[in-house]
Amino acid sequence: MGRVARESIEEVRRANDIVDVVNAYVPLQKRGSQFWANCPFHDEKTPSFTVSPQRQTFKCFGCGAYGNVIDFVMEYEKLDFREALEKLADRGGVALAFEGGRGPSREERSTRAKALDMMEWAQRGFTANLARNDDARAYLEARGLGGEVAERWGLGYAPDEFHRQSDAARKQFDEETILATGLCKKNERGWYDFFRGRVTFPIRDPRGRIVGFGARLLDPEAKAQKYVNSAEGLLFHKSKLLYGVDKLAQSQRLKETGRVLLMEGYTDVIAAHEAGFDNAVAPLGTALT
Numbered sequence: 001m002g003r004v005a006r007e008s009i010e011e012v013r014r015a016n017d018i019v020d021v022v023n024a025y026v027p028l029q030k031r032g033s034q035f036w037a038n039c040p041f042h043d044e045k046t047p048s049f050t051v052s053p054q055r056q057t058f059k060c061f062g063c064g065a066y067g068n069v070i071d072f073v074m075e076y077e078k079l080d081f082r083e084a085l086e087k088l089a090d091r092g093g094v095a096l097a098f099e100g101g102r103g104p105s106r107e108e109r110s111t112r113a114k115a116l117d118m119m120e121w122a123q124r125g126f127t128a129n130l131a132r133n134d135d136a137r138a139y140l141e142a143r144g145l146g147g148e149v150a151e152r153w154g155l156g157y158a159p160d161e162f163h164r165q166s167d168a169a170r171k172q173f174d175e176e177t178i179l180a181t182g183l184c185k186k187n188e189r190g191w192y193d194f195f196r197g198r199v200t201f202p203i204r205d206p207r208g209r210i211v212g213f214g215a216r217l218l219d220p221e222a223k224a225q226k227y228v229n230s231a232e233g234l235l236f237h238k239s240k241l242l243y244g245v246d247k248l249a250q251s252q253r254l255k256e257t258g259r260v261l262l263m264e265g266y267t268d269v270i271a272a273h274e275a276g277f278d279n280a281v282a283p284l285g286t287a288l289t
Contacts, residue, residue, distance in 0.1 A: 003098060003099055004082070004085060004096050004097070004098055004099075005096075005097040005098060005099045006099075007097065008089075008094065008096045008097045008098075009070075009085065011092075011094050012070070012085055012088050012089050012092060012094050012096075013056065013068060013069055013070065015088075015089075015091075015092025015093065015094050016069050016088045016091060016092045017053070017056070017069075018051055018052075018053070018056045018057065018058065018068065018069040018072065019035055019051055019053050021069050021072065021073065021088070021091075022035075022037075022051050022058060022069075022072055023035075025040065025076055026038075026040045026049070028051060029047070033052075033053070033054065034050045034051065034052055034053075035050065035051040035052075035053070036049065036050050036051075037049050037051075039060040039062055039063060039065065040076060040255070041060060041063055041065045041075060041076075041255065042060070042062060042063040042255070043255075043256065044062050048060055048061040048062040049061075049062070049065075056068060056069065058071075058072055069088065070084050070085060070088060073087060073088060076249055077206060077207075077248075077249035078206065078248050078249055078254075079206050079207070083206060083207065086207075087207050111176055111177055111180050111234065112180070112234060112235070114173060114174070114177040114180075115177050115180040115181045115234055115235055116209055116210070116211075116235065118169065118172075118173050118177055118178065118181050118183070119181060119183075119202075119209075119210040119211065119212075119235070120210060121169075121172070121173075122165065122169075122181070122183050122210075122213070123154060123156065123202050123210055125156075125165065125168070126156025126157060126158060126200045126202075126213075127154065127155075127156045128156075129156060129157040129158065129159055130150065130155065130156045130157040130199075133157050133159070135218060136157040136199055136218060137150075139199060139218050140155060140199060143267060144271065144274075145267065145270060149270065149274060153201070153202075153270055154201075154202045155199060155200065155201060156199070156200040156202075157198070157199055157200060158193065158195035158196055158197065158198050158200055158215060159196070159197070160196050160197030161193065161196060162192045162193055162196065163191065163192060163193065164193060165183060165184060165193040165195075166178070166184040166191040166192060166193050167191075169183065169184055170191065180233060180234040180235065181230075181233070181235065182194060182212070182230045182231040182233045182235075182236060183195070183213075183230075194230075194231070195213060195215045195228070197217060197218055197219065197222075198215035198216055198217055198218065198228070199215065199216050199218065200213050200214070200215045201213060201214040201215065201216075201243070201266045203229070203230070203236070203241060203243060203284065204245070204246040205241060205245070205246065206245050206246060206248075206249075207246070208246045211230075211235040211236050211241070212229060212230030212235060212236035212238075212241070212284075213229070213230050214227060214228070214229050214230075214243065214266055214284065215227070215228055215229075216266075227265070229284050229285070238283075238284035238285050239285075241284055242281040242282060242283060242284070243265075243266050243269055243281060243282040243283075243284060244269045244273070244280060244281040244282065245281055247273065247278060247281075248260065248279065248281070250278070251278045251279045252278060253276075253277060253278055253279040254278075254279040257279070259279065260279045260280070260281055261277055261279055261280040261281070262280075262281060262282065262283070263280050263281065263282040264282060265282050266282060268280070268282060269281060269282045
């Protein structure tokens with residue numbers, strides 16, 4: 001993929017007023033021509049973090065942090081330059097142009113966007129299924145993951161049926177989009193649902209978008225694999241993701257210690273966060289590369 005054109009980078013900056021962007025993360029107070037707040041990058045009791053609408057920059061007189069709107073999103077959300085740029089491009093309605101190569105084709109962008117929409121659609125279905133299934137709710141309650149905890153983490157349930165989701169999806173999405181999500185598969189006998197009879201855990205990228213699901217069998221006697229993740233595809237790349245990575249941008253412990261806690265799995269991460277350790281994440285597999 002090519003490098004983002006300099007003109008596009010400047011367009012993204014112009015489309016995202018730094019005061020509006022920073023204020024969405026940190027409440028700002030206007031003093032004279034500047035805006036002030038307690039610095040989000042270090043602990044302090046009196047505001048030393050200032051945002052200049054004239055220069056479109058931020059600066060902390062306490063820790064020395066400085067930069068433009070892209071720098072702020074990179075630092076606050078722990079994103080790389082490309083990820084922060086794309087997030088702000090989406091916010092500002094800017095279509096990125098590339099040089100020295102090409103970006104995603106129009107068709108690829110369209111499929112990716114529709115696949116992300118289908119992921120949100122699937123999430124709504126999984127959470128609705130959980131509300132209707134006593135066994136799934138009892139399973140989560142027994143592990144301290146029921147009620148408000150399940151709601152906070154978007155836990156759901158995929159019924160033990162082969163065609164419910166695929167039949168519904170084919171009424172709303174085209175075949176390319178469905179296959180791109182990995183939620184439904186197709187073989188010589190037709191379509192079938194990938195997740196069946198499992199509690200579901202939405203997996204989000206650093207920008208908070210659902211790009212896959214993890215799922216655990218309810219039946220402890222079943223011979224199938226206990227945990228499964230979405231298959232590798234257009235949206236999901238397990239080697240580039242961590243469960244809970246979307247929470248790190250708001251992590252107070254990460255800001256205080258500069259460290260994350262690496263846990264074994266989804267339920268460990270949830271338990272750690274619920275106990276106040278908001279810097280916990282987990283790899284999406286049994287091995288670290």
